[in-house]
Amino acid sequence: MRFYHTSTCHFLAKLIVVLTWGILCVRAVECIDYEAISCRKHTAFLTDFGGKGGGKTSNTEAFRKAICELSKFGTDGGTQLIVPLGKWLTGPFNLTSNFTLYIHQDAVLLASQDEAEWDLIPPLPSYGIGRDAPGPRWKRHHRWSRSRMVTKFRQGQLKNTRPYLIEIMFSDHVQISNLTLINSPSWNVHPVYSSFVVIKGLTILAPIKSPNTDGINPDSCSNTRIEDCFIVSGDDCIAVKSGWDEYGITFGMPTQHLIIRNLTCISPSSAVIALGSEMSGGIQNVRAENITAISSESGLRMKTGIGRGAYVKDIFVRGMTLQTMKYTFWMTGDYGGHPGDHYDLKALPVIQGINLKDVVAKNVTIAGKLAGIDGDTFNGICMSNVAIELSEHATNLPWNCTNIQGVSSQVSPQPCALLSDKKTDCPFPTDTLPVDKIQFQTCAAASCHRLKDSDISS
Numbered sequence: 001m002r003f004y005h006t007s008t009c010h011f012l013a014k015l016i017v018v019l020t021w022g023i024l025c026v027r028a029v030e031c032i033d034y035e036a037i038s039c040r041k042h043t044a045f046l047t048d049f050g051g052k053g054g055g056k057t058s059n060t061e062a063f064r065k066a067i068c069e070l071s072k073f074g075t076d077g078g079t080q081l082i083v084p085l086g087k088w089l090t091g092p093f094n095l096t097s098n099f100t101l102y103i104h105q106d107a108v109l110l111a112s113q114d115e116a117e118w119d120l121i122p123p124l125p126s127y128g129i130g131r132d133a134p135g136p137r138w139k140r141h142h143r144w145s146r147s148r149m150v151t152k153f154r155q156g157q158l159k160n161t162r163p164y165l166i167e168i169m170f171s172d173h174v175q176i177s178n179l180t181l182i183n184s185p186s187w188n189v190h191p192v193y194s195s196f197v198v199i200k201g202l203t204i205l206a207p208i209k210s211p212n213t214d215g216i217n218p219d220s221c222s223n224t225r226i227e228d229c230f231i232v233s234g235d236d237c238i239a240v241k242s243g244w245d246e247y248g249i250t251f252g253m254p255t256q257h258l259i260i261r262n263l264t265c266i267s268p269s270s271a272v273i274a275l276g277s278e279m280s281g282g283i284q285n286v287r288a289e290n291i292t293a294i295s296s297e298s299g300l301r302m303k304t305g306i307g308r309g310a311y312v313k314d315i316f317v318r319g320m321t322l323q324t325m326k327y328t329f330w331m332t333g334d335y336g337g338h339p340g341d342h343y344d345l346k347a348l349p350v351i352q353g354i355n356l357k358d359v360v361a362k363n364v365t366i367a368g369k370l371a372g373i374d375g376d377t378f379n380g381i382c383m384s385n386v387a388i389e390l391s392e393h394a395t396n397l398p399w400n401c402t403n404i405q406g407v408s409s410q411v412s413p414q415p416c417a418l419l420s421d422k423k424t425d426c427p428f429p430t431d432t433l434p435v436d437k438i439q440f441q442t443c444a445a446a447s448c449h450r451l452k453d454s455d456i457s458s
């Protein structure tokens with residue numbers, strides 16, 4: 001992986017690591033085994049860099065110092081930085097290459113509530129401006145109680161864009177696994193301009209009424225694998241993106257070769273899997289399977305509009321089990337929201353090849369609302385083996401289709417005429433994507449850490 005890091009470091013990391021081994025191993029030794037796509041040669045502890053547990057003292061400097069020092073071992077087998085059991089208050093910090101941040105299963109990172117800790121970074125080049133406000137945005141961070149920033153956002157008082165909980169930029173071969181993320185102020189996990197990202201075993205919990213708290217948003221990324229995640233969100237559980245209008249078109253970096261599987265989602269006011277609305281670098285070759293959801297607004301959602309340009313094509317979904325949904329499928333060709341008034345009215349998105357099969361949905365209000373764009377038909381929609389049970393509140397028009405074209409086979413209730421009945425089994429690719437070949441290995445670290453009462457107490 002590649003991350004930004006500063007060039008000014010103030011410690012001799014090697015000396016510290018050696019000393020730590022000598023002094024701290026005396027008290028407690030436990031073995032840590034974990035599964036990772038890369039193991040590291042060196043081990044260090046947050047406490048070696050002045051880290052203080054207890055949840056009251058800020059560890060921002062300790063994290064920054066540790067990661068700055070440990071980045072020097074990047075070319076010598078890399079380091080795992082262990083955050084021991086305890087509560088660790090912190091502001092944002094950057095990661096580095098050939099590095100593992102290992103958080104003990106009984107460790108909690110708490111986000112600082114001191115706004116001064118949250119430095120500003122520029123808007124993303126493929127978005128042009130911040131999503132909440134035009135200026136710079138607050139830096140990503142690891143946990144933040146929703147209260148203050150979300151309240152300010154709701155009251156229209158935010159001058160800057162809310163930070164994302166984990167943001168991985170311009171990196172490759174990244175693993176994010178076995179974490180529980182709670183109360184992000186905005187998107188939870190945002191891999192952007194990256195490739196070979198494996199996200200596995202995350203539990204993401206956001207209040208169901210919190211704004212823009214999307215679970216995982218792969219954005220202008222190639223070869224991403226999202227598996228075994230449980231997400232409760234106030235917005236989309238997964239939103240596939242690739243930049244916004246003219247900025248995304250110019251940046252031109254698609255999201256492609258994305259695998260999503262074994263996802264469980266609760267998203268009462270949004271989608272289980274959304275494509276867009278920011279898709280101006282293009283989205284292609286997405287494969288989603290074994291998706292379970294309850295109490296969600298829509299199963300598969302397409303959001304796009306005039307000005308977005310680019311394309312969404314070769315989308316494959318199989319195996320959805322849905323319970324209590326407003327829509328099973330929902331496509332919107334006039335989704336609003338632009339980074340300014342100067343978007344290109346001729347930039348029409350091409351929507352082509354959306355394949356949905358083996359879907360069971362119960363207690364559904366609207367089977368499908370599929371609305372393309374006038375003069376820009378959404379093409380090649382395929383649905384097969386889809387059984388939708390409507391709820392007693394269902395409208396008398398289960399399918400409402402405009403400006404779309406496609407086929408359907410064994411779909412109930414009977415779909416709209418624009419999805420013509422044709423005996424077919426919608427395709428799902430059988431080849432293996434490169435990201436699927438990434439394997440986990442067992443990594444070990446002797447964890448010798450002197451536990452202090454203050455680390456463990458609340």
Ligand SMILES: *[C@@H]1O[C@H](CO)[C@@H](O)[C@H](O)[C@H]1NC(C)=O
Nearest residue numbers: 034035036177178200201440
């Ligand atoms: C995640 O945790 C489970 C259960 O403790 C463990 O079996 C698995 O190896 C871990 N996986 C990763 C990728 O860390």
Ligand SMILES: *[C@@H]1O[C@H](CO)[C@@H](O)[C@H](O)[C@H]1NC(C)=O
Nearest residue numbers: 073074075076077078097098
């Ligand atoms: C990361 O490790 C690889 C060897 O595994 C090495 O080639 C590369 O230079 C390292 N990168 C950095 C930035 O340290």
Ligand SMILES: *[C@@H]1O[C@H](CO)[C@@H](O)[C@H](O)[C@H]1NC(C)=O
Nearest residue numbers: 004005006064093094121169
């Ligand atoms: C972290 O990386 C960002 C670039 O994304 C940079 O602006 C910032 O200065 C870095 N912060 C530290 C503490 O290294």
Ligand SMILES: *[C@@H]1O[C@H](CO)[C@@H](O)[C@H](O)[C@H]1NC(C)=O
Nearest residue numbers: 201227228229230262263264
């Ligand atoms: C699917 O993901 C859940 C976590 O949401 C996990 O408990 C379960 O073991 C996974 N199933 C398979 C078959 O991997």
Ligand SMILES: *[C@@H]1O[C@H](CO)[C@@H](O)[C@H](O)[C@H]1NC(C)=O
Nearest residue numbers: 227260261262289290291319
């Ligand atoms: C999907 O679920 C089915 C049935 O539970 C299981 O046989 C299959 O292996 C799963 N596939 C993936 C990719 O998780």
Ligand SMILES: *[C@@H]1O[C@H](CO)[C@@H](O)[C@H](O)[C@H]1NC(C)=O
Nearest residue numbers: 323324325363364365391393
């Ligand atoms: C069906 O959906 C409605 C909302 O449309 C909900 O109030 C009700 O509890 C659901 N019933 C079941 C059996 O899930």
Ligand SMILES: *[C@@H]1O[C@H](CO)[C@@H](O)[C@H](O)[C@H]1NC(C)=O
Nearest residue numbers: 369370371397399400401402
């Ligand atoms: C069907 O969808 C179109 C396009 O979004 C909308 O204008 C129309 O009102 C809808 N019809 C019904 C009966 O909901």
